[in-house]
Amino acid sequence: MKTLMIIDDSPFIAMEIKDIVTKAGYDVVAHARNGETGIEKYRECMPDVVTIDIIMPGIDGIETAKEIRKIDHDARIVMLSSLCDDDTMKELEEMELNLVVEKPIDQEMLLNALSKCFE
Numbered sequence: 001m002k003t004l005m006i007i008d009d010s011p012f013i014a015m016e017i018k019d020i021v022t023k024a025g026y027d028v029v030a031h032a033r034n035g036e037t038g039i040e041k042y043r044e045c046m047p048d049v050v051t052i053d054i055i056m057p058g059i060d061g062i063e064t065a066k067e068i069r070k071i072d073h074d075a076r077i078v079m080l081s082s083l084c085d086d087d088t089m090k091e092l093e094e095m096e097l098n099l100v101v102e103k104p105i106d107q108e109m110l111l112n113a114l115s116k117c118f119e
Contacts, residue, residue, distance in 0.1 A: 001026070003026070007061070008031075009034060014033075020111065021110070035056055049077070051077075054081035054088065055082070055083060061080075065079065076117035080102075080105065081103060
């Protein structure tokens with residue numbers, strides 16, 4: 001079973017992700033409501049894949065992803081956002097984070113993005 005961690009400040013979105021991925025066979029090992037806590041929890045549980053909301057209080061999802069990549073250069077990351085402007089997409093591409101799922105979350109898109117992490 002693959003392990004997954006959720007970093008999202010919305011409890012509703014986190015529960016929605018957990019419901020979708022659990023049914024698909026993932027084991028959700030941690031949830032953090034901000035980037036700082038997410039980085040700490042990532043270091044503790046080293047999940048197979050992590051979903052990160054781009055817009056969060058404190059450090060945003062992009063900075064969180066950068067810090068996680070410092071811990072684990074090969075970290076599998078799926079970014080989630082309701083705001084995917086050109087500048088954000090360019091920054092994600094530069095970080096080789098090409099897996100972006102827009103909110104509201106579409107179950108099929110999320111599961112496809114997660115499966116691409118393991119190709």
